[in-house]
Amino acid sequence: MRTSISGRVFDLFIVAFSGLFGLICFVPFLYVVAASFTAPEELLRKGFVLFPHSFSLDGYRYIFSTPTITRSLVVTIALAAIGTLINLLFTVLMAYPLARSDLFGRRPLMLMIVFTLIFSGGMIPNYLVVKSLHLLDSYWSLVLPGLINAFNLIVLKNFFQQLPDGLEESARIDGCTDFGVLFRIVLPLSGSALATFGLFYAVGHWNTFFNAILYLNDADKWPIQVWLRQIIILSQAGIGDASSFDDSFVVPPPAIIKMAVIVISTVPILLIYPFLQKHFAKGVLLGSVKG
Amino acid sequence: MLLPGVAFFIVFKYVPMWGVLISFQNYQPFLGFGGSDWVGLKHFDRFFSEPAFWTLFRNTFLLAVYNLIFFFPLPIVLALMLNEIRLQAYKRVIQTIIYIPHFVSWVVVVGIAYLFFTTEGGLVNEWLASVGLEKISFLLSADWFRTFITGQVIWKDTGWGTIIFLAALAGVDPQLYEAAKMDGANRLRQLWHITLPAVRSTIVILLILRLGHFLDTGFEQIFLNMNAMNREVAEVFDTYVYSVGIQSGQFSYSTAVGLFKSVVGLVLVVAANRLAKRFGEEGVY
Numbered sequence: 001m002r003t004s005i006s007g008r009v010f011d012l013f014i015v016a017f018s019g020l021f022g023l024i025c026f027v028p029f030l031y032v033v034a035a036s037f038t039a040p041e042e043l044l045r046k047g048f049v050l051f052p053h054s055f056s057l058d059g060y061r062y063i064f065s066t067p068t069i070t071r072s073l074v075v076t077i078a079l080a081a082i083g084t085l086i087n088l089l090f091t092v093l094m095a096y097p098l099a100r101s102d103l104f105g106r107r108p109l110m111l112m113i114v115f116t117l118i119f120s121g122g123m124i125p126n127y128l129v130v131k132s133l134h135l136l137d138s139y140w141s142l143v144l145p146g147l148i149n150a151f152n153l154i155v156l157k158n159f160f161q162q163l164p165d166g167l168e169e170s171a172r173i174d175g176c177t178d179f180g181v182l183f184r185i186v187l188p189l190s191g192s193a194l195a196t197f198g199l200f201y202a203v204g205h206w207n208t209f210f211n212a213i214l215y216l217n218d219a220d221k222w223p224i225q226v227w228l229r230q231i232i233i234l235s236q237a238g239i240g241d242a243s244s245f246d247d248s249f250v251v252p253p254p255a256i257i258k259m260a261v262i263v264i265s266t267v268p269i270l271l272i273y274p275f276l277q278k279h280f281a282k283g284v285l286l287g288s289v290k291g
Numbered sequence: 292m293l294l295p296g297v298a299f300f301i302v303f304k305y306v307p308m309w310g311v312l313i314s315f316q317n318y319q320p321f322l323g324f325g326g327s328d329w330v331g332l333k334h335f336d337r338f339f340s341e342p343a344f345w346t347l348f349r350n351t352f353l354l355a356v357y358n359l360i361f362f363f364p365l366p367i368v369l370a371l372m373l374n375e376i377r378l379q380a381y382k383r384v385i386q387t388i389i390y391i392p393h394f395v396s397w398v399v400v401v402g403i404a405y406l407f408f409t410t411e412g413g414l415v416n417e418w419l420a421s422v423g424l425e426k427i428s429f430l431l432s433a434d435w436f437r438t439f440i441t442g443q444v445i446w447k448d449t450g451w452g453t454i455i456f457l458a459a460l461a462g463v464d465p466q467l468y469e470a471a472k473m474d475g476a477n478r479l480r481q482l483w484h485i486t487l488p489a490v491r492s493t494i495v496i497l498l499i500l501r502l503g504h505f506l507d508t509g510f511e512q513i514f515l516n517m518n519a520m521n522r523e524v525a526e527v528f529d530t531y532v533y534s535v536g537i538q539s540g541q542f543s544y545s546t547a548v549g550l551f552k553s554v555v556g557l558v559l560v561v562a563a564n565r566l567a568k569r570f571g572e573e574g575v576y
Contacts, residue, residue: 093295093296112305121549123532123545129303133302179292207396229398229515232398233515258406262399
């Protein structure tokens, strides 16, 4: 295509603007990661470091010396892994029958699900339900109230609907049961949908903060995000135990500790994202097509 | 196969909806739902006559309006720009980067904002000081609160918001552009006559959904940014429900506040959907 002067200016402008926005999104992370690995003296002297000269792992050594953070990290990893599997299993088990046109009562069921998207009982009734089920201070309180995300369910149902009917029929003729069809035919074809919703659920569990504050009084059970708030926003010092180090170890300044906590509470979830990115564009696209 | 899912929706979605009835009771935890007295609209009367009501209403409303004016159009603009970028590799890199902030928690977003904006060694204030300006107490100031909140939302979710528009744009038939070019349309004309109509229904649907959640100001974000110095402008319906309900145990009163919010949301969705249909769009349902 031949481009005019105004067309070039237009191109230049959009490239510059989107690039600038990309930098604004990215540089804060780069700074936090870089600063967390910088020796305290260098960070104090320069203030802003993107490529540190002197490396130091003091922030991380300090954090991992504390049983608190280590334990909450284990809790969060387990929650994200086990919770996500449970979420996916239950979402699939409900989405598949809803995708079948021969299901009795499909319309009222769908209406019942859609209604929960626009009206809810609110925080206090939810809290009272969790409380009356004796789930307070139990990890189940972080999994069960969000077991099935209604939006994910609807999108997954639409995804199942557009799989060809012939596959199911032939499997059924070969003597497959409903569960057989789902687990042996449908799910193996649903890789990208499962990856997308798996990622969404996993991110939700990894980042869970408010439910933990609401339902867990026992600080020993807190996931990482709650500790992150204590350390960064409430500036709660003294999480660590420097006595376990040799005498030469000086407790690093709070800024370094804060940066290091941000990194360990962010990086694991960001590491799985690039592997799944190509799938979720497709997954979200499905959601935009109404069915 | 359906049973576990249906049980979930009943126990965790519909039982709480029924539970809002405690806002017409003096709910006592040890008496339970069945044993507590019915008091009619007492809690609603109390709420509407309290000065707190207007403060909450103004704070919630203003944050929602800021969000609608400053945040809502940005993903559309950015998606239109990305769509015009011809260099595919560049476009992909930008896309990958701008989605990232969506995946970090609000605690991290607020935490990073604190590190940058604090008066004690925060980068922005250090810079202000180094060019001879006065430090600004962003975090503890009521004046900056709304700007700060909206800025965080823009940073976290603008990139993510482009996905759905880019998906809609990917579905546009390239022949339309060819035809427009033949007719002598320049790129702005093509944008106006082909690209924008292609995303119009997506914009309408997202606008309806947003109106339905108009009063949901993002509880976690507000909760994390709120402190003693900015409480006057920061307190919104959700944080108020949390503090009078969970922290001071006034279950019935705070449920009434929450119910008021949910009902307003429901009315807004229905109204917006009607409006969309009147303008010839499909609507959400």
